[in-house]
Amino acid sequence: MIDRIVFSVYQINKYVKETLDYDPILQNVWIRGEISNFKWHSSGHMYFTLKDKSAKVRCVMFKQKNHTLDFIPRDGMAVILLGGISLYSQEGQYQVYVDYMEQDGLGKLYAEFLKLKDRLQKEGLFDTKLKKQIPFFPTKVAVVTSHTGAAVQDIIDVMHRRCPMTDIFVVPVLVQGKNASKQIAAALDYINTRSDIDVIILARGGGSIEELWAFNEEQTAYAIYHSHIPVISGIGHETDFTIADFVSDLRAPTPSAAAEIAVPDLNNIMDQMENLTFRAIKAISRDIDDKRQYIDTFLNNYIIKYPQRFVDQRYMQVDFLYSQLYSFINTILSNKKHKLSSIAGALEALSPLSILARGYAQINKIGYNNNPICSIKQLHSGDNVQLCLHDGKAICYIDKIMGG
Structure with missing residues (x-):
């Protein structure tokens, strides 16, 4: 009978897993495909199948990796992912452990974004030392955004609620599409020809990177950079970042937040003024009470009530000190005279005239x-x-x- 080696299922799966895990190509591989059977587990982990016309492979993206996604995966979505291939030993099924995932077609845009961001940063457009101070109480705010979107109405509502006396000057522009960047730059240039604008809000609602691309254009960036009026950017959602955000004097996470930053809250200011007024009155009243108590104590002082007695006591004190001084001086003189007599007697006894x-x-x-x-x-x-x-x-x- 021929000698043979028999492996268990566990040993085979373990060997295949180790072979996959130690393959440098399979541990850092990019794969393009379409999502199907997507499931977002209550644990936070994502499980799905990646397929193309000819094949499919199981994938898992753990919670600690997928929390950085700027989109929510769904069935039928074309994606590009980066991960490592290994074997799930219990099922004997190999799968992709995903480290990074992006929507297919966005990779090129994102690369362009990073390239422009790096160049503009080297040119100094993001320098924090050049950021202009946002005025505390602007009289007129220019809003550059779409006149049909929800962003403009949100900004108007917030500003009217916080500071109704501040004027709002809306400059409608396209916020996505081929000519959007050109219109945004023209609007900023026009506003800078006016002398009645204190601050500019550049805003639009959320969207994909393609929809926000007008705010990643070089033309928009230079228009913001050359504005002598401070610019607040409020573009997309809190997780969205554009070139315009880096060039602007101040970034707000949303259009509504930009409106809150642009104008003060008068109700809050009034509350603060009332509080400060109350504290000032209380402090003044306490100071007056302290001074009144001091004056009462002063008026009840023995010296103030009986000044002649105070003077008489000082006279007596002077007389007493004079008597002590007189006695002290007489004692000193007597001692000196006695000492002088003793010395004179000794000198007399030694004098040749006496002899x-x-x-x-x-x-x-x-x-x-x-x-x-x-x-x-x-x-x-x-x-x-x-x-x-x-x-x-x-x-x-x-x-x-x-x-x-």
Whole structure:
């Protein structure tokens, strides 16, 4: 019997799955087809079949991938998707795990959009430093949009409700189609020749990328860029972004939101004014009460009520301080006099005059700088000397020397 290897179904499916998962081409593949059997599960995941005239393949797009879609898939819709092919082992069915999906025919438009966006950005049309300030309280707002669409009526309703004294100047234009961009640019250029317009709203309702394409045209972008009047864009829905949004001074997610941005809400302002008035009155009243209390406290002060008593107390305080100062000075003088007397007594006891007064005399030899004679050895017979007594001087003659 020939040796053979027998695999289980699980092993085969596992081998096929790993083969598909490790194929670099099958893990990053673009596929074009038509959606059928579309199901949007309550979990958020999308399950559908992609088919063409000759074949079909099962697809799944998980919630974390499909939340970025700018359209809702439906049966019969032609799409281009990007994903990886793997095997659903439990069913033995291979399927496409979709990472990205777009409507077929939009890929070229989107590429043009990105190309123009990149070029205009490099030219500086999106520079935030060039964005003009939107006036807080415009007197007249120009609205550039279709006169037949819901957007213009929404804008008028919102502005009349928020700020009825602001004038609205509607400039009707085509907002889709071949000549739409030309009309939009001409309208913006015309509005900029007027001096009564404070702000411009450029708006239209939602639509596909093809329907919004007039706002992705180069002509529209340059007209917005060269406008010296601030431009607010309110194009499509919140998820829609156009070149006009990037060039405008301010983007609003919808036409109604653009109207809300363009004018203030007077009711809200009145409420704020009432609140501020109430707070101001309350603050002033509190300040007046504080000042009144301060004045009452001041008027009840002892000094204000009895000023003479305050003065008399200060007189008494001065007298007391004077007595203390007088006593202090006398004590200092007495101590100084006593100390001076002691020093004078000591000096008196040491004074040569005191010694002379007790009968002593000082002898100076005449002719020798009156130096005092301290020994008989300094004398000779016949010398003349001077005697200094306590009450005068005398000249003596040395007749005889004895001793020494």
